[in-house]
Amino acid sequence: MQGLEKLMLEKANALLQSGEVDRVIGWKKGESYYDVSPATFTKDNLEGFVYNCFCGANLSKYLVAESKKEGKMLVFLKPCDTYSFNQLLSEHRIEKEKFYVVGVGCNGHLDMNKVYAQGVEGILSMSEDENNLIVETVYGQKIVEKESALLIKCLTCKSKEFAVADETLVVGEMKPANPNRFEEVEKLESMTEAERYAFWKEQLSKCIRCNACRNACPACTCINCVFDNNASGISAKANADEFEEKLFHIIRAYHVAGRCTDCGECSRVCPQNIPLHLINRKVIKDINENYGDYQAGAEVNARNPLVNYTKADVEAKEVVEGGNK
């Protein structure tokens, strides 16, 4: 990873120096190794630039705001992030001319909670090699296998292709994507209605309506979200009760249907660990099975299956019965 970080830093420096770009968006080091957050850098200030196994955040959404600014920006996108970038292009939320896209290789990023869960305490410092995270603790060195602490979204990685990139920086071979990302959805589908209901009731009752999912979602870029708009008839001033959460997640899933690239940010940022991605992924699976395979963001200006139709489309009943038990 260090090798890649070095290449990225060199690229950023070079492009800034040459005036090709005015700004850079990447990740910045915080208090500790795992405390990284998206940040912008300029020519004179590249301090704290980092790319390590905790840089799982999708930078695409930040570009909606950046696109409005003057000048050109260098953006580092992991394969899965590039789909979001394309989708935003399709929806006219960003302009391609404003960005220089460098695709960076990825072998999955880590969830610090999963590291803690392995009994890692009293952390002093960290480093990593290809397969392991090496943690120096007050109790001595601990080795955490990266495979064992991957983010949910990385466990079911959908693609290692760069949907868009002006150039790419990859060190070594990227591990292949997971072809079975619908497994968990299928498991839910095979349950009875009552079991599924119980599952979601339990999961969604954890929701505290913090809006983290909405704020992180690259498809949620409305100026004024319907949930904040009194005229919409569904705005939620406060959490009146449980249903509001269900309503929120159903409507949110519907609003991003056909536009969701399955980037998994919703689940990554959820403080309550609700598997929100399973809702969006169900819609993607239904679309694939009933209206033909479709990956949002794979191509710019591809027609979203929800604004498309064919005369031979199956009836709604068959969609319901085709997937769910």
Next chain:
Amino acid sequence: MNNDMQLKSLIEMSATDVRKCMKCGKCSGRCPAFKEMDIKPHQFVTLLGQGKVEKLLASKAIWNCLSCLACVERCPRGVAPANVIEAVRTTVARMQGGDGITAEEIPAEVNEMIPQQLLVSAFRKYKK
């Protein structure tokens, strides 16, 4: 069984909607045993519609209907006259002494060619 109950049972056993009949007579126009029927196929439908149970049960045509279903096949209204005939026949056969055929009648009739199916079916059809 009184008349009403018998009528109800006949309607149920017929499993066909006699009110759909438009009295075109196509069933009787097609019937291959027409001349042997004292009550004609279209009349079975009409009589059931009118609730004339006694007249139906007194019919001799039930023993001459060939069950060829030609009347059912071409009815433009989706009515099944043969079902009505069979309902009447079954009802009669189920009554005391109502058998249309008895074992005693058979021996003289059997020749060496007669197929088993004919015997089985005839007894199923004509006897309790």
Next chain:
Amino acid sequence: MHRIGVFVCHCGSNIAATVDVERVSNALAHEPGVVHSVNYQYMCSENGQQLIKNAIKEHNLSGIVVCSCSPRMHEATFRKTAEAAGLNPYMVEIANIREQCSWIHKDVEEATEKAIVLARTAVAKLTLNKPLVAGETGVTKRALVIGGGIAGIQAALDIADAGYEVDIVEKNPTIGGRMAQLDKTFPTLDCSACILTPKMVDCAQHEKINIYSYSEVDKVKGFVGNFKVTIKKKARYVDETKCTGCGVCMTNCPSKKGLNSFNMDLNTRPAIYIPFAQAIPNVAVIDPEQCIKLKSGKCGLCSMKCGANAIDYKQQDSFVEREYGAIVVATGFKPISLENFNEYGYADNKDVITSLELERLMNAAGPSKGTLVRPSDGEHPHVITFIQCVGSRDVSGCGKPYCSKICCMYTAKHAMLIREKYPDTQVNVFYIDVRTPGKNYDEFYRRAVEQYGVNYIKGMVGKVYNENGKLMVQGSNLIDNEQVTIASDLVVLATAIEPDPSVKDLATKLTISIDTNNFLTEAHAKLKPVECATAGVYLAGVCQGPKDIPETVAQASAAASKVIGLLAKDKLKGNPCVAHANEMTCTGCSQCAEVCPYGAITYENKEFRIGGGKTEKRRVASVNPAVCQGCGACTVTCPSGAMDLHGFSSAQILKEVEAICKR
């Protein structure tokens, strides 16, 4: 502050018998926002409307709810009433307590409760209504008539005579339609050609009428007053402007095996042909399936012999786009296929024919030059048996559930004509019922029996089979309670008719609806028999339902008068219930434009103030209200809720949902 008036109609006893109207008006009086609530016997009557007008003025009402029949009946009436009293017509809501309540429920308690809920729902919606003003659009002063049969011809002539331009689109090489194939017409026995061909000639010569023969409607866009129609002119391989109709090509064509569809395939015709002597336009056409030149490249005889140099083997389909203010659909009918009726032996016996085939056999211009002969051997038939209701009134799935209406009369006509011309012929008619309502119709049928001695047998035929060269017709004689078998020489099937199959596609293009039998649906069975639910489209002839020539002509003239009335207007009021985008929340994502079927949504970059004296440019949607038809597809696609629909806003519908679900 809302000041809503509620008006509950008794509709005589139609509503009041099952709905306690008093209770409804009392209950509604207590609804928030309602300041006036009454009931009355007939709200749509002069007095009822006056009552509404007075109440609007007296109580200074901001909107009214009328609880009455379906809005499809009287919404327009009450909107006019409101407007007359100075209220915006879109501040009117109708609670449908007749069709959706009193007529389908028997229990007074239940019906009254439901009526109250429906009225409350209307009030709830009305609280969010906004006054709307309809835009105006111009009217293209030209009409399109689809189908060049007697219906299309009559409609076109009437419209053209009123001074408007008319285009006729006919899919066949000539106009004339089914009527051109008939020999005589009932109930007066006029020669069909004698009364039809002068009208065809009138069409050809009328300066306001333009005929697109051998053409089809390809695409239809636009709306009432402003239709844009693409017409496909099929390649006929003959230059219409040059062909003189001399017929030399026909006599010289070596390919003569193609079936003559004008003669119901009873004989053949050359690959290049003019359908019949009086065809309009009198121009030849090449059947590409039969033409040796088009199929193999060899031949070219017609081109060599054509003095006018009109043959063009390279001709392609071409397209023209024309604008129209109104459209008349007159696509006519065809006899049904008899594949499900093999008990009549049509497939196996040449001498079992349909009535339309008989028309050609009896026609002087037909394949037998008007001499009635058996198709099998050319002999004169001595016993002819007609079978009525072949495929009509059939709910078994083999035929059509409806009565084809014309068969009783034309069978009587055929029977009569045959007895008249060949008195030695025995004519039998198997019938279920003889249906002859109409002026001089029953008299006509009785003449067949009384004057001409036609043998009518009440009963249906079970089987027709060939025995030693005779057609044995076995059927019921219900009057005698007998089964009869009539040895016949010719059997004629009064075959059911159905709408021309082209109507299905056309209905989709015109967005008009068809019923389960593929007949086009009129706007109202009794009161709007020639209009469609889609404004500006009118119906004439059998495409709307079975009818004979007098009825068809009457309906065609009726459709024409509707078209003339429409074209006489300079401006049409549009529908104000159209979509609109909220620029403040629109993100410019373009999803709405992708679902708009009319292309009514465009995007522009606009400057917006974003506070602190700054502005930003944003891409936002805007709707062209003249083009938008108000379907609402965009409103659902819009993720940000920026797109909404006047008259059916999301907030209004949600309010209705809440009102219904309030327990």
Next chain:
Amino acid sequence: MQEIEKNQKKPLIVAFCCNWCSYAGADLAGSSRLSYPAEVKIIKVPCSCRVNPIFILKAFQRGADGVILCGCHPGDCHYSEGNYRTRRRMGLLFSMLNYFGIEKERTRIEWVSAAEGAKFSAVMNDFAKTINELGENRRLEDLRCKD
């Protein structure tokens, strides 16, 4: 009908009908006196494609036991293609609702033309019967927003 009356609480059914076909079909059912249960309440929309999933969710939230959408037959839409869009949207929405455990019988789409009064009545009778057999929308009850 009798069965329905056995239940203490009558089910509540919201039917969204497009103006051009299904609403006219409902009118025809009315003028032909073809009855269907009073718990069916109709909301008129210009086209089935005007029905936002939010409307359906709101209905359930407010206590509806079944929601049915009626539109023109595919190919016959007054706006050419609205019902095709409805078919996709609702296919995905209904599937998602069922994925959350809401009984699939509670949501339905039917195509009813202006000429199909008998079908309209039959569909509503059947849907009401289904919803009645299913009983109250208990699965969503504790999720309801009580006013």
Next chain:
Amino acid sequence: MVFSYYPGCTLKNQAKDLDIYARKSAQALGIEIKEIDEWQCCGGVYTSSPDDIAPRLSSIRILAKAKENGGKLVTICSACHNVIKRVNDDMKNNADINLRANNFMQLEERYNGETAVLHYLEMLRDEVGFDNIKKAVKNPINKKIGAYYGCLLLRPNGVMAFDNPENPTIIEEFIKAIGGTPVVYPFRNECCGAYASLKNKPLADKKSSAVLSSAKGHGAEMVITACPLCYYNLKRSGEDLPVIYFTELLAKALGVDGDE
């Protein structure tokens, strides 16, 4: 290809030929027809009365067995085919009959009409293909042959779905495949007199001779049938036109009619 096979009582007695030649021909065509073990009577006649469950039970047993063994059941005797196919349709589409029959039978697995019931002729047409039969023919039957369908294969068409009930062609296609010339005559779907031959012989004779004279009148040299009852009635009608089971002719054409 393996099919469950239901011969029925008559094919074990009076109509042995129908059965034997069917087996030989199937073997020659590379199809395995496996007789259902411990089969019982099909019920003899179908009862159109929905209140009567008992006559349907034996057919259901046959169908349920076939379901266990691949789900495709082949029959030959027209009567058995008619009864079994119609009972199967009841089990598929009549919820009431289905419920009562299943409750009564207590099968290990409920039977809901899953088995596909094929007539031997349908098997030849749809599974083997008449083209393939044509190729397998060794001794073409060079004769004018009338197909006699009778009633039970064709009617009621809504359930039997065997062929166009007023203009069937499957046996004609079969005749062509084995090298014969089909003779289409109007009485090929008229009744032979059926059960009347027990009670009202003159009626049965009249109907049978009408069929045969119609065939003869249209030039047939022989008539083939799939039904033992029709065969019986036609044979004794007194007309001098040969009546043969279709399987016998098939075996002849395939050259497998001799004793091995």
